[in-house]
Amino acid sequence: MQLQIYKDYTALSAATASEIISLLKQKPTAVICLASGDTPRLTCQLLVQKGLEEKIDFSRFSFIGLDEWVGIPPENEGSCRYFFETLLIKPLKLSPSQVHLFDALSTDLENECKKMDALIAEKGGIDLMIVGIGMNGHIGFNEPGVSFSNYAHVIDLDDTTISVGQKYFKGPVHLKQGITLGLKHLMNSKQAILIANGTKKAGVIEQAIAGGVSNLFPATIIQQHANGFVIVDEEAAANIKG
Numbered sequence: 001m002q003l004q005i006y007k008d009y010t011a012l013s014a015a016t017a018s019e020i021i022s023l024l025k026q027k028p029t030a031v032i033c034l035a036s037g038d039t040p041r042l043t044c045q046l047l048v049q050k051g052l053e054e055k056i057d058f059s060r061f062s063f064i065g066l067d068e069w070v071g072i073p074p075e076n077e078g079s080c081r082y083f084f085e086t087l088l089i090k091p092l093k094l095s096p097s098q099v100h101l102f103d104a105l106s107t108d109l110e111n112e113c114k115k116m117d118a119l120i121a122e123k124g125g126i127d128l129m130i131v132g133i134g135m136n137g138h139i140g141f142n143e144p145g146v147s148f149s150n151y152a153h154v155i156d157l158d159d160t161t162i163s164v165g166q167k168y169f170k171g172p173v174h175l176k177q178g179i180t181l182g183l184k185h186l187m188n189s190k191q192a193i194l195i196a197n198g199t200k201k202a203g204v205i206e207q208a209i210a211g212g213v214s215n216l217f218p219a220t221i222i223q224q225h226a227n228g229f230v231i232v233d234e235e236a237a238a239n240i241k242g
């Protein structure tokens with residue numbers, strides 16, 4: 001795993017967007033998975049801006065959404081689908097056939113997981129996976145205690161995730177479960193990037209990169225990814241020693 005520290009949120013987002021663009025230049029049919037949330041918001045905006053300026057071919061890659069809140073409809077502004085629709089799918093004019101998001105309203109969530117695992121396998125795995133980190137050390141909805149060998153799965157959300165997650169919604173919302181790619185997907189991805197910004201992430205970033213690898217703090221698994229990167233701004237890097 002490599003650590004990269006950028007001056008601020010804009011610089012880290014520009015660097016992350018550039019990683020996606022350079023992959024698409026090399027491999028227009030790449031399979032790319034992104035998290036939603038506050039952290040990747042500017043990465044998505046810069047990807048659209050730079051990508052369109054540079055006339056990148058966005059028509060052939062496969063896009064995979066990392067996770068979704070179970071039971072939250074797509075039109076809800078706090079859903080992951082809404083985030084991707086607004087920030088990537090519409091501005092890049094992605095076709096439905098290249099976009100793969102969990103249907104969190106499905107009556108058969110296990111089948112949603114199976115379909116996603118099969119799709120990723122059929123495409124030859126994920127080339128680039130860009131994830132954030134939760135205030136409890138989760139990646140996607142891989143909550144503390146999760147098995148490192150999980151592929152896609154449905155999971156009961158941790159109390160921290162339920163309370164922090166309210167920030168995405170207009171009013172209080174009942175959050176109970178998430179559907180998510182697993183850490184096995186992260187470890188099998190050809191490149192994995194964990195991004196974080198801001199002072200509030202300094203503690204979790206310190207633990208993710210310097211703590212012992214443990215499923216009680218799932219993000220520590222990034223330490224074991226052979227082509228893993230942690231890309232942070234100076235505020236999120238504040239607790240990292242020399």
Ligand code: GLP
Pocket residue numbers: 035036037038039040066067131132133134135139140141161165
């Ligand atoms: C959320 C999502 C994650 C996200 C993380 C951090 O709950 N399940 O996929 O990466 O928490 O979110 P943020 O970037 O808003 O801090």
